[in-house]
Amino acid sequence: MFYIALAFLAGALWYSNFYISLLIFVCLLYFVAIKRLTLICFVLSIFISILSYNIYSNLNNSIKEQEIFNKHHEQISAFAHVTSAIVQNNDFIKGHLIVYNREYNYIYYIKKQDKGKYIHKLKHYTCKINGNLTHSESQNALLVVKSIDFKSCKINSNPNLIQRHIDFINNQIVHSGTKYPYRIIALITGDTSQLNSTIKDAVKDIGIYHLLAVSGSHVAVITLIIYQSLVRWNTPLITIKLLCVCILVIFAVETQFAPSALRSIIAMIIILFKPKRTSLSGLNILAFVFLLLLIVQPDFLYDIGFQFSFLISLFLILAQPSIHHLSRLKAFFVITYIAQLGALLIQIYHFNQVQWIGILTNLIFVPLYSFIYFPLTLFFFLISHIFINIKLLNFIIDYLFALHDQLVYFFLKLNNYQWNIPQLSNMTIMFLSILVILSFIIFIHKKYIQSLALIILSLIIVSYTAHSHVPTLTSFDVGQGDSLLYQTSRNHNILIDTGGKTAQNHSTITHNIAKYHIIPSLKKRGVSKLDEVIITHPHVDHMGELTYLMQHIRIKQLVINSKSFPISQLNVIKKWCSKYNIILINADHINTMHFDDSTIQFLRSYIYDSQDKNEQSIVLLIKYHYKTILLMGDASQRNEKILMKKYHLPHIDILKVGHHGSKTSSSMIFLKQIQPKISIISSGKHNKYHHPSIETIHKLLSIHSKLFNTQDKGEISVSLDSKLTIKLNHGNH
Numbered sequence: 001m002f003y004i005a006l007a008f009l010a011g012a013l014w015y016s017n018f019y020i021s022l023l024i025f026v027c028l029l030y031f032v033a034i035k036r037l038t039l040i041c042f043v044l045s046i047f048i049s050i051l052s053y054n055i056y057s058n059l060n061n062s063i064k065e066q067e068i069f070n071k072h073h074e075q076i077s078a079f080a081h082v083t084s085a086i087v088q089n090n091d092f093i094k095g096h097l098i099v100y101n102r103e104y105n106y107i108y109y110i111k112k113q114d115k116g117k118y119i120h121k122l123k124h125y126t127c128k129i130n131g132n133l134t135h136s137e138s139q140n141a142l143l144v145v146k147s148i149d150f151k152s153c154k155i156n157s158n159p160n161l162i163q164r165h166i167d168f169i170n171n172q173i174v175h176s177g178t179k180y181p182y183r184i185i186a187l188i189t190g191d192t193s194q195l196n197s198t199i200k201d202a203v204k205d206i207g208i209y210h211l212l213a214v215s216g217s218h219v220a221v222i223t224l225i226i227y228q229s230l231v232r233w234n235t236p237l238i239t240i241k242l243l244c245v246c247i248l249v250i251f252a253v254e255t256q257f258a259p260s261a262l263r264s265i266i267a268m269i270i271i272l273f274k275p276k277r278t279s280l281s282g283l284n285i286l287a288f289v290f291l292l293l294l295i296v297q298p299d300f301l302y303d304i305g306f307q308f309s310f311l312i313s314l315f316l317i318l319a320q321p322s323i324h325h326l327s328r329l330k331a332f333f334v335i336t337y338i339a340q341l342g343a344l345l346i347q348i349y350h351f352n353q354v355q356w357i358g359i360l361t362n363l364i365f366v367p368l369y370s371f372i373y374f375p376l377t378l379f380f381f382l383i384s385h386i387f388i389n390i391k392l393l394n395f396i397i398d399y400l401f402a403l404h405d406q407l408v409y410f411f412l413k414l415n416n417y418q419w420n421i422p423q424l425s426n427m428t429i430m431f432l433s434i435l436v437i438l439s440f441i442i443f444i445h446k447k448y449i450q451s452l453a454l455i456i457l458s459l460i461i462v463s464y465t466a467h468s469h470v471p472t473l474t475s476f477d478v479g480q481g482d483s484l485l486y487q488t489s490r491n492h493n494i495l496i497d498t499g500g501k502t503a504q505n506h507s508t509i510t511h512n513i514a515k516y517h518i519i520p521s522l523k524k525r526g527v528s529k530l531d532e533v534i535i536t537h538p539h540v541d542h543m544g545e546l547t548y549l550m551q552h553i554r555i556k557q558l559v560i561n562s563k564s565f566p567i568s569q570l571n572v573i574k575k576w577c578s579k580y581n582i583i584l585i586n587a588d589h590i591n592t593m594h595f596d597d598s599t600i601q602f603l604r605s606y607i608y609d610s611q612d613k614n615e616q617s618i619v620l621l622i623k624y625h626y627k628t629i630l631l632m633g634d635a636s637q638r639n640e641k642i643l644m645k646k647y648h649l650p651h652i653d654i655l656k657v658g659h660h661g662s663k664t665s666s667s668m669i670f671l672k673q674i675q676p677k678i679s680i681i682s683s684g685k686h687n688k689y690h691h692p693s694i695e696t697i698h699k700l701l702s703i704h705s706k707l708f709n710t711q712d713k714g715e716i717s718v719s720l721d722s723k724l725t726i727k728l729n730h731g732n733h
Contacts, residue, residue, distance in 0.1 A: 003031060005287035007045035008294065011052030012301055015060055019430035025049070052294075059298050066102070070133050070141050073100070074685070080106075080129045081156065085122035086194050093122065094193070097143070099129070106131070108145035128152040132686070162253045169384060176380075177389040180401045187369075187377045190214040190258045199405060201515075201552070206411045207358025210343075211369045213305055214261035216313070219268050221374060222251060241272045259297075259306035263289050263313070282317045286310065307346050315342035315440060322444040336362045337448075341440055341455070345433060352523035354419040354459060361411050372400065416554055421459065422466035422526035432462055467491055467526055471598055471624050473654055474717040476521055477710050477729070478513050480684030480691070481541035484631065484656060486622060487525065492595040494532040496620065496631055500544015514545035519552060521715060529554040532593070536618040536633030538565045546573075550580045557583045559590070563608055564616035587618050598624045605635060605642040614659060615639055621649075627720045630674060632658030632665065640670040652676040654718055657700070661692020661709070668699055676700075678724060680716055681709040 006028045013021035032042050076099060083103070084095035087110075094107045108131075128149040134142050174181045182194040190213050192200060203209050223244050230240045248265045255261040266289045274280055290310055293300050300306045319338050323331050340359050347353055380397060383390070424432065435458040443451035469489050476483040478499030486494045499513045522530075533555050535543045549555065558577055562570060577584045593600040600622050607615040617633030630652045632639075636659065643649060655676035658665030660683040679700045683691040692709065700707050708716045708726070715729035 001284040001287040001291075003028060003037070003041065003045060004048055005290050006031075007048040008052040008291055011049035012056045012294070012298075014049070014053050015056050017426050017429070019426045020433060023430050023433060055298050056301070066141075069100075069102070074133045075131075076100075076133060076143065077130045078128070079126055079152070081126045082122045082124075084193075095123070097129075099143070104133070104141055104143040106143040106145050108148065122148075122153075124156055125153040126156055127154075162250065166254060169381065172384040172388050173381070175388060176384055176394065177391070178380075178394045179398045183401055184377045184380055184397070186212050187374055188254070188381045190255045190261060199408065202408050202412050205355075205415055205552075206361045206408060207340075207355035208361050208365045208408075210308060211365060213309075214255045214258055214264065215309070216264040216267070217370050218261075218374060219248065219251075219264040221370075221378065222247065223268055223272075225378075244272060245269055259293065259300045259303050260309040262293060263306075263309050266292065282320070283314075286313055286317060304346065304350055308343055311346060312339050312342040315339070319440075319444050322446070332367075333363070336366065338440070338443070341436060341443070344455070345429070345436055348421050348424070348432070349429065352421050352423060352520075352526070354421060356419055357411060357415045364407070368404070373404070376400065418528045418554070419459075419463075420523045420526050420528045421463050423524040424462065424466055428462060428466065432458060463526060468719065471627075471720040472717055473622075473629055473720070474521070474525070474715065475656065475680045475682050475708075475710055476518055477715045478517055478545075478682065480660065480687040480689070481513070481544070482536070482633070482656075482660075482682045483513075483518055483545070484682075485522070485525070485527070486598070486600075486629075487527075488596040488598045489624075490596045491526070492531045492598075493522075493527045493529070494534065494595070494600065495530050495549075496534045497536055497542040497633075498533070498545035498549055500540045500542070500546075511545060511548040514548040514552070518545060518549065522553065527553075529556065531595070532557050532559060534559040534587070534618060534620070536631075537561065537613050537616055538569060539613060539634070542634070547576055550576055550582065555580065555582050557585055559585045559587050559618075561588060561606065561616060561618050562586045563588065564606070564613055598622060603643055603647060605639040605646070607638060607642070610638075612636070614664075617658075619643065624720050627653050627724075629654045629656075629720075630676070631656040634659040634665070636664050637667040637670070640665070640667055644670060644673060649674050653678065653720075653724060655679045655705070657681045657692070657696065659691075660687075660689070661696045662689070663693040663695045666696045666699060671699055671703055671705075675703060676705045678718060678726070679705045679707050680718075681707070683709060683711045685711045687711075 006024055010021050010024040010028060013024065028045060031037070032045070078099050080097040080099040082095065082097045085093050086095050087093050092107055092109045094105070096103055097106050098104075129145050130147045131143050131145040134144060170185060173184055178184070182196075186192045186195055192212050195212075200209075203212065226244050226247060227240055230243070248268060252261055252265050263286075267285050270280070270285050270288070293306075315338050316335065319334070323334055326334060336359060340355075340362065343358075344354070347355055376397065380393060383393070435454065439451045439455040439458070442454060468487070471489055472485075472487050474485045474487075476485065476499065479501065481499035481501065482497040483499040484496045486496065488494075499518065501513065530549075530553060533546070533549070535546065535558070537543075538560075546558075558573070560573065565573070574584060576582075587602055590602055592602070600620055603619040603621055605619055606617075610616065614634035615636050615638060617635045617639065619633060619635055619639065620629075620631040622629040622631070628650055630649075632655070635643075640658075652674040653676070655674065655678070657679050661681040681692045681696075697707065706726075708728075710716060713728045717727040717729070719725040719727075
């Protein structure tokens with residue numbers, strides 16, 4: 001069964017990752033040779049590979065069709081069936097809905113006039129909506145709902161019995177009086193959608209997010225409780241097993257059939273009913289469940305939880321012969337290391353991060369979750385069917401989760417030193433996979449130090465070789481705003497502006513831009529710290545994400561033009577810099593910065609008596625050998641006149657066009673003087689300012705400048721090599 005599963009996986013990956021598929025197929029041939037399997041087994045493996053290749057070719061074609069559909073339906077006005085609706089702080093609602101027979105994640109910012117309508121029970125309605133589809137590499141298509149016609153809302157058909165039970169128990173827990181109702185729901189069902197985003201990001205950063213997913217330990221505890229409770233009453237064994245199956249099936253529904261939950265539940269059912277004389281190994285059970293789930297639901301293969309669950313389980317099962325004779329304490333350390341090794345490839349592939357602190361945090365949090373938090377929340381869940389607001393129980397729950405969060409934030413401080421790995425080619429991923437397998441083999445042969453040394457050395461080499469050794473300028477896709485990254489030849493990283501926007505209700509600044517665009521893009525470039533962050537001027541679309549970035553990535557120095565900031569805003573920035581040990585520098589006090597072979601010159605064109613903060617923008621001239629970059633911020637034509645008067649501006653290789661291509665910037669005389677070879681405009685789709693202006697576009701084209709706009713091209717990256725190589729990462733915002 002294991003070899004069939006390998007053959008299926010090889011065929012499934014052939015389309016998307018040829019090199020990993022080839023590696024799996026070579027391993028399969030090796031097993032066929034050493035195990036001396038029959039010719040029939042070999043032919044069957046080939047047939048299974050071809051079958052799975054066809055399945056996933058069709059699936060990938062349907063995914064492409066979905067992407068094409070999304071691009072042609074960016075603006076949606078239709079009736080939507082809301083399948084889930086989670087209200088967060090009475091500010092916005094998020095969840096899932098079905099429109100055009102397709103399911104989407106959605107978010108809706110609550111307007112004042114909406115209060116008191118169907119906001120808290122949208123889940124049961126079909127309503128007319130208007131919205132825009134956005135998508136990025138780090139996020140599936142998200143439907144941003146602009147408006148809901150509440151008069152058009154019609155109640156859906158009544159939910160089934162199990163769904164009513166889910167709604168009932170969730171409501172009981174939410175109104176139980178504890179401060180952590182959504183934490184309990186997350187631990188029982190694996191649904192983390194209602195968790196506070198701060199704590200959710202924190203547990204991700206320290207490598208214990210998997211503990212919130214339903215896993216084998218959840219299923220084992222539930223089964224053990226049922227078995228031990230009934231066996232004492234001399235209940236027939238078959239009755240106990242059937243009851244376990246019923247409870248586990250209901251539990252699967254409660255978890256909304258999460259892949260990691262299904263793996264554990266199906267495996268447990270097989271173990272419960274496996275005849276004693278049948279020699280069915282854990283490896284073959286895992287392989288059978290793997291095949292069953294992917295045949296029924298092929299797209300599970302792309303689910304990160306599915307990948308973590310099966311790869312970690314595979315490593316642990318293969319290591320079992322080397323673990324069973326160890327002492328409990330030593331076995332616990334070994335299992336933790338092997339689980340981290342199994343998760344390493346998934347972490348690097350999806351998150352471009354080595355969560356080194358995960359080894360330490362899992363040693364502490366795994367036993368806490370296994371023996372305290374999950375059993376206690378399970379008890380809370382069960383008793384909430386009958387009683388709520390039990391003060392003693394609430395006190396214990398609240399105290400333990402408060403302690404939990406203190407531990408999380410303690411380890412978060414230790415995690416200041418991140419290890420981000422640049423995006424790897426498929427061939428590099430294959431070689432890294434081979435090295436991880438070798439490290440695993442060395443480890444199970446009890447050569448622990450050698451195994452650790454091999455994996456660390458491999459990661460250092462892979463990280464170094466994946467870095468570009470030519471400076472690059474990247475304009476991030478941040479919608480209607482600016483955010484650029486300049487990386488030097490020796491990997492010094494300078495971020496110019498952060499992008500940002502206010503929520504639709506104008507009450508808060510959302511940090512989706514940093515969370516879903518800037519941070520993932522920084523990680524894909526192997527950026528673990530920012531040497532400089534330069535804020536050109538104090539507008540939200542240029543600095544709105546600054547505080548979020550301060551909290552989530554190490555920043556050495558922050559450069560601002562202090563005179564352009566209101567005193568109150570400047571004091572807030574000083575406070576944040578002090579909190580995160582960031583050196584604050586006034587741009588008025590520096591002329592140039594030197595990084596490796598690059599020089600950044602601060603051009604002084606500030607108009608301090610202007611009421612328009614755009615005219616107080618920091619303008620930067622970057623030089624690398626014979627290449628030049630001019631970053632204009634939101635400077636106006638008045639600033640351009642000052643620049644032409646004060647400086648002898650050279651011809652420019654790359655121009656970041658001023659003020660998102662507005663007609664108030666980029667005068668013809670200025671453009672003719674600098675003659676930019678490449679011009680980059682950062683602007684958002686369907687922005688209310690109609691940037692860039694047609695006038696500016698015509699000017700740039702008339703001087704034969706190659707024009708790139710983030711709203712059309714997505715993320716734009718230019719290497720400062722002899723050809724000025726341009727890479728585009730299409731998306732929209």
